[in-house]
Amino acid sequence: MAVISFARGVPAPECLPVDALADCARAALERDGTTILNYGPVGGYAPLREWVAARHEVEPSQVLITNGSLQGLSLIAGLLVEPGMRVLVEGPTYDRALHIAARHHGKATVVLTDDDGLDPEALELPAAFLYTIPTFQNPSGRTLSLERRRALAELARDGKVLVLEDDPYSLVRYEGEPLPSVYELAGGEGVVYSFSFSKIVSPGLRVGYLIGPADLIARLEALAVQTYLTPALLPQATVHEFVSRDLLDANIERVVGLLRERRDAILEAFERELPDGTSWSRPEGGYFTWLDFPEGTDAGALLNAATEAGVTFVKGSDFYPPGTGGETSARFAFSFVSPADIGAGVARLASLLGELRSAAVAV
């Protein structure tokens, strides 16, 4: 029995534009090889930096291209978190943000969060920064409402809190209307915007970027130069070639088509298979849905049983600071699993859930 893994937010192999990128990598090297292959500016491959700056209507000095967006988050934490400082996060939040806060001895502090995202009135301040994924959040799939975006942007603009807006999923939209980013609503003040090409082109290339005030970007560059000197330029030049050939929008459309089918498949399977008392998010985009099992379900025990039965997911408590939530919940990534396997995996899970509950009742 093959394992069906809902555990990682990994694009399906079909999402990766392999042939186009192979061609782009070669073309970029043939055109600009002596630049790409030597040491370069720590801020990133200049033509890509300029492309990003134009796209967001900022100066290239406000852009830092990193070895993936996690590297950007890691640099920001390294620069801003002093031991004991709060790092505000959504509940649930991206687990690696929790680990990075912990590594820098920050105190990850959950902001009250509901189906409309985090509550901007509930921030415990002061804090080193607020880490948020406003659109199609990892792990919940939730999207911050427009009203709350405005409120958060105002707090950022007023200097109340520095917002790190992580936005890798917004272009993977299956339905509904795009919302403005917090960065846009704040006019760029008090917000650092983080983007990644991982979900719409390729994660293995490790190309992400930060946009922020030029002075902050300069300080991040100074830290980056002491950390890795120059980012890997070949992947950046390959991405630049890809966007220059105007392949990005068509690829996003293709990825969205592929993944919408999977999103639909998992929501249908949940509806069909899962018992009363289970609820889940219905994301309009992104890679994830969040499940709340019936009250009293131990998501960790269910995961152990499921893993033995060949189905994996990530238990909800991994997305909270230790002991603060998620015990009866789980994150399901539908991006990597074929629609047929999604149905089979959810059926296996439903059957286990039934067994666990019967056992609990029997005891």
Place this chain on the structure above:
Amino acid sequence: MAVISFARGVPAPECLPVDALADCARAALERDGTTILNYGPVGGYAPLREWVAARHEVEPSQVLITNGSLQGLSLIAGLLVEPGMRVLVEGPTYDRALHIAARHHGKATVVLTDDDGLDPEALELPAAFLYTIPTFQNPSGRTLSLERRRALAELARDGKVLVLEDDPYSLVRYEGEPLPSVYELAGGEGVVYSFSFSKIVSPGLRVGYLIGPADLIARLEALAVQTYLTPALLPQATVHEFVSRDLLDANIERVVGLLRERRDAILEAFERELPDGTSWSRPEGGYFTWLDFPEGTDAGALLNAATEAGVTFVKGSDFYPPGTGGETSARFAFSFVSPADIGAGVARLASLLGELRSAAVAV
């Protein structure tokens, strides 16, 4: 007047095998694109990891492939340096090692160093680790003698000190016989070996690796996954394709031929142009030579004058902890400057040095 820069240890553009790498990048993606373009193991692209393991006769679990070797040093410092701990370094040492030690609040401590390299009997212990470049050292061009390598290996094997052996230059050898690495002499015990493809293939690819005990490598991997998740896989796969096609040795030979000519040119120019009382290292390989100006010369003042006259180098004090040495010295990188420019640059410098000394005498 074009600036002649002896400042950075950057390979000449002619050293970069652009066309071959363009071909390798495309071939690697065409063959293994869905692996290379997705998230992968934090330890690196598996086929390259296996190639490295075989080359050094270790297990793949003892290899961590990083986004350049500085990233490896940065991870090691992040793991091992607690505030106030000593980090032992050569005097002079690679400046970025000093910055990294400082960033982690370590105390960079210079080990007595002479023309045979650092003195293993002069280590101030305990220390988080000893950072050394035993072969064609940056910045001095010096090589640690065999006898001292043996003594250092014994200290490492006995658990007296963890040695981080940084070895990016040893394959760029113009003459003389290769020496065994400290890692080899210690049988791998107590030594982490760091290598880079920057000086023999391409720095912009950012591919380096660490070899060490499997348990330490596992801890570094855990830190790396929280820092950048997955290293950039395309450059690693491109390097793997390059070595698999057996292009490495021929490229090293080509690079060595190109740079030997520059090493010869700079030593001849020094001999021809520089005044009595100036001395310099005569490296058998690598990118650098180290100049000691006549007593009383202020290398910083000379650098300012030289920069105005269109010649740059790095002043010696940048390679020591603040205030501990190098005031009358300088590092000259000859790798990026054509032989003709080397002669012209050294002539300009000699003329400035003469002026500075006349002025000093006149005062």
